[in-house]
Amino acid sequence: MPLFKRAPAGDAEGYVATVPAAAVTEDEMTIVRVAGKKVILTRRAGRLYAIDSACPHGAADLSEGSLRRGRLCCHEHDYCFDVATGLLVWPDDEPYRLRRYDVKEEDGVVKVRPAR
Secondary structure, three states: OOOOOOOOOOOOOOOEEEEEHHHOOEOOOEEEEEOOEEEEEEEEOOEEEEEEOEOOOOOOEHHHOEEEOOEEEOOOOOOEEEOOOOEEEEOOOOOOEOOEEEEEEEOOEEEEEOOO
16 A cells, blocks of 8 residues: 555646546636646636646735636735736736646546646
């Protein structure tokens, strides 16, 4: 019996299966763990996105914030990011950007490729 839980193995391209595709809905956050990282899954205009849960500004947990009309806002300092581009939309004078992951839907399952 192994002492440590192993992370699920990825497919040939390095994608790891997470949740059924139906579990990820428009402008809602679905939280998963991929390679030990907390990842936010969401859809915007039908497109699927996978975003690191750590805020690039202050490392707060973005999953505790809000997601409205494609904007993910941090609960600690009210920084807001566009999920489609990863760019900071408020305040607009700072260089922070969301860390996003490659994501795909295959056979009814959402798969995320962890950063290398």
